[in-house]
Every structure is written in C-alpha cells, then in structure tokens.
Amino acid sequence: MKTILARILKQDVEIRLRPGYFPFVEPGFELDVRCGFCEGKGCSVCKKTGWIELIPCGMVHPNVLRAGGIDPEKYTGFAFGMGLTRLAMMRYGINDIRLMMSGDLRFNEQF
Amino acid sequence: MYISLNWIQDLLEGDVNVFPQDIANWLSTKTVEVEGIIDRSKDFENIIVGKVTEHTKHPNADKLTINMVDIGQGTDVKIVCGAPNVTVGMFVAVALPGASVTWHGEGESVVLEATKIRGEESFGMICAADEIGLKDLFPATDGIADLTNTIDAKPGTSVAEALGLTDIVLDIDNKSMTHRPDLWGHYGMAREVGAIMNLNNQNSAIGLKTLNTDIQAGSGDAPKVKIKDKACRRYLSFTVDNVKIGPSPQWIQQRLMSIGQRPINNIVDLTNFVMLELGQPMHAFDLERLDSAEITVRMAKSGEKITTLDGAEHKLSKEDLLITSGNNPVALAGVMGSQGSEISDTTTSLLLEFANFDPATIRRSASRLGLRSDASARFEKSLDPALVTKAAARFMELLADIIPEAKVSSQIADEGVTGFSVGPIELSLKFITDRIGQDIPVEQIENLLSSIGFGVDVSGNNFSITIPSWRATKDISISEDIVEEIARLYGYDKIIARQPQITLQPAPVIQSRVQERKIRDLLVNVVKGTEIMTYPFIDPRWIQRFDEEPSGIKVLNPQDETQNLLRQTLLYSMLKVISKNASSKEQFRLFEIARIFRQRPGSFLSRPKGSQLPDEPRMLAIGIVGEVEPFFEVKGITEMLLSKLGYNVTFETMDTTADFSDNGRLQEVMVNDQKVGVIAAIDPKVLAKGKIRRTVGTLELNLDVLLNMESNDQKYKLLEKFPSIVQDISLELGSNITYAELEKYFKSCHNLVTTVELIDTFERGDVRSMAFRLIFQSEERTLTQAEVSEVMSDITNKLTDLFDVTIR
Numbered sequence: 065m066k067t068i069l070a071r072i073l074k075q076d077v078e079i080r081l082r083p084g085y086f087p088f089v090e091p092g093f094e095l096d097v098r099c100g101f102c103e104g105k106g107c108s109v110c111k112k113t114g115w116i117e118l119i120p121c122g123m124v125h126p127n128v129l130r131a132g133g134i135d136p137e138k139y140t141g142f143a144f145g146m147g148l149t150r151l152a153m154m155r156y157g158i159n160d161i162r163l164m165m166s167g168d169l170r171f172n173e174q175f
Numbered sequence: 176m177y178i179s180l181n182w183i184q185d186l187l188e189g190d191v192n193v194f195p196q197d198i199a200n201w202l203s204t205k206t207v208e209v210e211g212i213i214d215r216s217k218d219f220e221n222i223i224v225g226k227v228t229e230h231t232k233h234p235n236a237d238k239l240t241i242n243m244v245d246i247g248q249g250t251d252v253k254i255v256c257g258a259p260n261v262t263v264g265m266f267v268a269v270a271l272p273g274a275s276v277t278w279h280g281e282g283e284s285v286v287l288e289a290t291k292i293r294g295e296e297s298f299g300m301i302c303a304a305d306e307i308g309l310k311d312l313f314p315a316t317d318g319i320a321d322l323t324n325t326i327d328a329k330p331g332t333s334v335a336e337a338l339g340l341t342d343i344v345l346d347i348d349n350k351s352m353t354h355r356p357d358l359w360g361h362y363g364m365a366r367e368v369g370a371i372m373n374l375n376n377q378n379s380a381i382g383l384k385t386l387n388t389d390i391q392a393g394s395g396d397a398p399k400v401k402i403k404d405k406a407c408r409r410y411l412s413f414t415v416d417n418v419k420i421g422p423s424p425q426w427i428q429q430r431l432m433s434i435g436q437r438p439i440n441n442i443v444d445l446t447n448f449v450m451l452e453l454g455q456p457m458h459a460f461d462l463e464r465l466d467s468a469e470i471t472v473r474m475a476k477s478g479e480k481i482t483t484l485d486g487a488e489h490k491l492s493k494e495d496l497l498i499t500s501g502n503n504p505v506a507l508a509g510v511m512g513s514q515g516s517e518i519s520d521t522t523t524s525l526l527l528e529f530a531n532f533d534p535a536t537i538r539r540s541a542s543r544l545g546l547r548s549d550a551s552a553r554f555e556k557s558l559d560p561a562l563v564t565k566a567a568a569r570f571m572e573l574l575a576d577i578i579p580e581a582k583v584s585s586q587i588a589d590e591g592v593t594g595f596s597v598g599p600i601e602l603s604l605k606f607i608t609d610r611i612g613q614d615i616p617v618e619q620i621e622n623l624l625s626s627i628g629f630g631v632d633v634s635g636n637n638f639s640i641t642i643p644s645w646r647a648t649k650d651i652s653i654s655e656d657i658v659e660e661i662a663r664l665y666g667y668d669k670i671i672a673r674q675p676q677i678t679l680q681p682a683p684v685i686q687s688r689v690q691e692r693k694i695r696d697l698l699v700n701v702v703k704g705t706e707i708m709t710y711p712f713i714d715p716r717w718i719q720r721f722d723e724e725p726s727g728i729k730v731l732n733p734q735d736e737t738q739n740l741l742r743q744t745l746l747y748s749m750l751k752v753i754s755k756n757a758s759s760k761e762q763f764r765l766f767e768i769a770r771i772f773r774q775r776p777g778s779f780l781s782r783p784k785g786s787q788l789p790d791e792p793r794m795l796a797i798g799i800v801g802e803v804e805p806f807f808e809v810k811g812i813t814e815m816l817l818s819k820l821g822y823n824v825t826f827e828t829m830d831t832t833a834d835f836s837d838n839g840r841l842q843e844v845m846v847n848d849q850k851v852g853v854i855a856a857i858d859p860k861v862l863a864k865g866k867i868r869r870t871v872g873t874l875e876l877n878l879d880v881l882l883n884m885e886s887n888d889q890k891y892k893l894l895e896k897f898p899s900i901v902q903d904i905s906l907e908l909g910s911n912i913t914y915a916e917l918e919k920y921f922k923s924c925h926n927l928v929t930t931v932e933l934i935d936t937f938e939r940g941d942v943r944s945m946a947f948r949l950i951f952q953s954e955e956r957t958l959t960q961a962e963v964s965e966v967m968s969d970i971t972n973k974l975t976d977l978f979d980v981t982i983r
Contacts, residue, residue, distance in 0.1 A: 066672055081667035082204045083659075085354040091659030093667065094208070111210075123610065126655060140610065165708055167752035169763060172705045 089122025177434035186365040188382040208351035216335035221274035247331020255297035260318035356556035360454025370626035397586035403473040409591035455566035456550035466501025561594040604636040687882040704764040709748035712738035741772035745796035762801035805872025806856035821886030852876030909979030
C-alpha cells in the first residue's frame, strides 16, 4: 500500500495501521496517511491528529472466501477499500467532496 | 462515548501515571479510535476558591455589597456583589478577570474584566452556581454558591481541583467499537488500558480490580419472572426495601457529570453509573407503582401502545419486545421504561431489572420507533449475559454506601442463559506468523493474549485459547479473530512493511476497457467535451417537470425523495447538469459513461437465491449545448467516434417519433445492422420545461452492445493511382425529402462514385436546399470529364424521377 499510495499521490507517504472493524475482514484495519496539508502537525483537514483516514482494509474474512467458492485453508486474501474520491481529493487538493458529483462545469473543466 | 480517566484509575490497581495523549495514542493504535481529549478543568479556568474577609454595604447602591476576598495572593481583592447571602468567613467561587461566565446562568458566556460598579472597583465576580455551570452540583439558592461545607481547600485553589472536577475525558468514536460490547463501559476500557500499559512497560504492574458477584438475597419470595420469547436471553430481578430518594454523593455526581450525564437522584444516578461503569444497562421500577412483583417478557401484540418515559406514545408491532407487569407494559425492553412505574421523590421500594436481550430485536425496535438510548446502543452490540450478576452486585455494593438501610427484600429471580461459551480455539504458531508476516515468540503471544483475559494453553508450537465470556458474544469465534488480537496488541507499527515477492504475469488486455479509454480520449481531446459524473438515482420530480411519467426500479430505503428511483436513461441526469450550467455558459459539450437500470432481467444471477438481476447496461451519453445545428453536430461526432473505434456506422429514421425531438430530428445509430443508440435534437419547448434556453443535441448509446461487436482493425488502403473528378450538385428539396434518403441514393447510385459529402445547406421559410459533392474515382484508369458528365446526368435524371427535388 505504501508503494501504491506513493505512486498515486506522487510523493513518499508515511502510513500507519490501526484497528478497525468491518464485518468482511479479519483482522480489520484503518490505514491512515500522514496529513499532507500540515505535514503531520495537526490542522483542520486532519482534525488536529496529523493523520488522514484513507483506506479501510484488512485480510478477507474466511466466510467471505468460502462464499466466493475459495478454500480459506488454502488461500488468504487482502482487501483494500481505496476510496477513489478521497485519493483524488488528496492528490489534487480538492477540499469539498460534493464537487465531484455536482455537475458544476467550473469544477469539471479544471481536469 | 466519553471515558473519564479518573474513573479508569478508580478501576485499576496501581498508578496510571501517563499523559492522556499517550493513552489516547495507545488506544487509537491498538483498540478503538480516540477522537478527542477534553480537559474538564478548562471549564473552570480562572475560577478559584475565595474566602470573604470583609462585607460592607455599597455606598451608592442599595442592593449591592462590597466584599474583600482572600484569594490566596497576599492582598485581598475588592469585589462588588449583588447577592443577599454573602457572609464573612464564607468560602465562595471567585471568577477572576479572564474567566468565562454566564450572567445568571442564561445566554452566551462572557469574559470578565476588572471594572467599576457604581463607582467602586470590582475585581472579578463572586459566582452563583449556575453562572459557572455548577447548577447540578449545588442546590438552587437565591444567591451565590456557598462552598464552605462542600470543600476543604485553601483560598486560591482552583475550583475545579477543590470540587474534584479535574478530569480528562477521552471522546471515543462509537463506530470503532461496534464489535466490542465489552468496551461500552469504563471497566472493559480499563482492562484494555491496563493491559496496554503492562505490555508497553515491563516494570508496570497495573491490575484490574476484581468485581464482586455476590448478592445478599432477602427472605421474601423472588419476583415471578416469565420469559416468553427467546429475544430475552436472561432476566435477573429482585426487590429492595428502605429506599430514601435524595441526591447522590459528590463523587458519583462528579463521575457522571464529567462524562456528560446529568445527576438526578441517588437511585437513577446509580442505575446510570452501573451502566456507564460495567456497560450493563439496568432498570429500577418503583415497586409500589407496579401491580405486583411480577414480570413477563413477551413480544408486543400488533398495535399495542406504550408511552415511554420521555412522554412519547408509540404503537408497537409483533417484533417489539415488551417488559410487562400484571397487565401493563412497563418498559420497551432494552430501550426505555414506560411512564407510570418510574422512580420519583417518594419511592421507597424498588424492583430491579438486570437483563440481556437479542441484539437484532433491540436494534430493530429502537430504529423503527426512532428511540435510540444509551441502553439500546449497548444491547444491540450483543452483551455478555454473565455481566448481569456483576452489575447487580455492584449496584447493591454502591447502594450500601449511599443508603445503608436499603436491603434486598426478596430472593433473586434469574431466568434464561447465564452466558455463552465459545471455543477453545486451536491454532498453530505457523497460522499466526503466516498471517502476521513476522515471527513472534510463543511466550510473547501467550503474554499478549493473557493480558486481556484470554486463557492460553501451549503445547509445542500449538495453542489452545479459551475465550473469556465478555468476548464470546460475537467478536471472537474463529482462529483469525485470535490473530487479530495478537497482532493489534503486538503493535501494527512493529510489523515491517515488506514488498511481497510473487511471480506475476502481465494482466490480459480487456478490449472493452481499451475502447472505453479511447472514447474518453476522443471526446475530451477532439470533441472538446467535459466528462460528468451523476448519481444512478433520478429525482422523479425532475422527470415530471418534462410532463413525463417517472418509472424505474424503486429504491426500498432511499436517502430522500430525490434518490428513490434508479434511472433508465442517462439523459435526464444530463439535462439536469445542462440546466445548471446553461445560464452561465453559451456553448459546451458533456459526456457521461455510466450504467442504467432497466426493468427487465439481465444476464447476471444474484446470490444465493439465483434470481435474475435486472439488465444494467453501460451507456454513453453525449450532450451538445448551444450549437446552431445541434443535430448535425451530434451526428457528426457520433460518426467520427464510431469510425475511429473501427465500427461501420449508419443512421436510420426511427419508426416512432419520440415527443422530445425537435421537428423529428431523431435517428437510430446502427452498426452492422444492429441498433446501438439514438441521436436527437431536443425540442426547445421541451427544454424550456427544464428552464434550458439553449439548443441541445444528444446521443445515447449502449456501450455493452457496441463494444461486444467486432471492430475493424485499421488496415492500410492502397492509395489511388488515378486522379479523381469532383462534381457538385445543388438541390432544392420538396417538403418531405430527408437528407438521409438523398445520401443513401447518392452513395449507391453508381460504382464510380466513391465519396458523397454534404457541403452546404440552406433553409428559409419553406425553402430548403442542399449541396452535395460527389467524387468519382476509378481504380483502373483516369476518368474523362465527358464520361463523368454522362454518368452525372444519368444520376440526376434518376434523382428527379425518384424524389421531389429541383436541380439548381
């Protein structure tokens, strides 16, 4: 993930994993990225924590593998919920998520 | 949820001697998400204890007094006060300049300044309880708060410290605790904090205080408890006598207040305290207001009514669980008690409920009736039935301190299951280290798991883990759950990030993806279009604006009425975007690639029932706005797009005239004789309904159908060896003649005609004319003008025979 994110965001990223709960993964994590706006010092974008929640992820829960016809004894899997809107916001510095679906051409035509 | 660090310390043996920021970080990285740290003493900044040393009347005001107050700073300060109850020797709360207070407890808070009142200087303010947010701790009096008997502190001490209100509170994100019912109370949280502190520091020996589970039963008959539905998993009840309602002791009020719970009276406060400490909600009924010491737990009858404590009346369904006594519903189980049996100032005996319910039932009822409570939030997480006895014992333990005369008057009724057991779970070291991706020694694993109450039995490289009851209700059941416990406590930051090494093959090229990318590329770079993204839902009221009947697959639980239909075309969404931008832009071009949802079966089956999912084809929609000839523009674009993608495109007039087209400017887009889409110019009258005052041309095309067709690979065509001859012809058209039929005629009129182009059009009133250019070309020889002229007159003769046109 570090590599993928670095390529997408076009800069080295510092990440951290912390516990998160999602029914379809076990273990489940929240993957945070060091806030690029304040370089981790704390600002309104990262709610003063210095980290931005980016990717809910984890290892695929064995029940999910079984439902998909895969033997969890033989295979394990990774699951990453990469919110494309979030990533686009980070990469281009877009500050309001609603702009993407708004149909306001002053936004669309910038890209 | 708020967690008081003072309360956490209460539940742990040993000093929790760490910065709140550290505890917050540890919890966030190992357990749950801490969203904020609140310093309660900040509410009392610049408010200190003062002792009145002199008290005289104000010379210039009848109702005011001048007071000298010792605030522990050497010289006493002079403060003017309007309250009638100030006396010499009284300990008071002094708000210094810079403190925030609310005048008489009302309105916004103000920052104090040293000032003059009626000519006398006043340094700060002597406060009434409600002026500094202490209304709940001090009885309402007419005047300032008298701290003399409440505190034992020297003048100058901060009021927060003197009243024991210095506390740091962590704000925990509830969403991060969905899977941890054991953490919805300070005790479970203290267990995690203690465990983490011990794991971080070898010298730390923080212990979790053990809970008593004995209840001294009384001699009377146990309450008659009948559980009629398994949605109630356990019900423990007994009665208590000799209760006297009054205020709770200070320390209980402080704990409650610091996490935002308002103290009410000793019994109500105790029920809240037990819930907030152990995570087990409980209920206290006034025994005298019940028909008898009898409880039946059953599903409600359809339409049965209950008025809850907040005064709201609810109509219940067969899916709501009720606590009843005699014939009356006395509580909506797990959510809220009803009016009529609650604790009041005159209550002297109690019937207590310590119960456990099926999480889905509680969640459904709370959600359906819009009645979420602290209790329902906990029950819906699936609580440990074993917690019930701990809560009952704790309640009685605290009650003994507050009302020593109160005693359990009955035996204990206890119906239902006493607990769930899961496991033991067997797993190997290899299973663990494979998944974590790092070697962890067996002893360390043992240590990590036992620190949070798991039993660990090691034999070689295999573990047998016994699960404590408070983790057995839903979160821990399989080996992977154990791996998560080990990994999170080990520390995710300790797991080294390494690139996996695997053998890869390049992914196969998906041709339809390649084509789609080409479409976007052409539309943006050549056609100068802007891509838009709109929601798959459509607002039925927008469709009605165009006097059309909204139809489509209905959403069962939409966000709101603008999102309750799945769209069957991209065009309405596109028109919405056009209407938003048309007043500020004269000309623009839009496109969208997205799915629509047809009300007929598609090619995929749903799992597990195997029913047919609806047809959801991917469509391409283009909107050309503000052109003089939108129809021709959109046709030209469609032609260019499809031929660049390698498809042979033709256009055909449609059999039906759609109402929305401008003067019949509507055609089917055909590739290899199959319909793939429709182009149109929208009637301005239709556009006006959507307040669009520009011309609009549209294309809607089924990409799934198109991209499934074989496209022609571009192949080099030999250059013509021989020159061509160009002939232009100008025609005036009769009223029913279309470009399409003329184009079709010219393209097939003679084999020497290789290209047909429309080079000009003219329209004025009834008069329509078109100019065509025909290019004559032979592959075998140079043509002569004479030859071409002869062929041309053949063509024009046939033309006038077949069509109502005049050559100009």
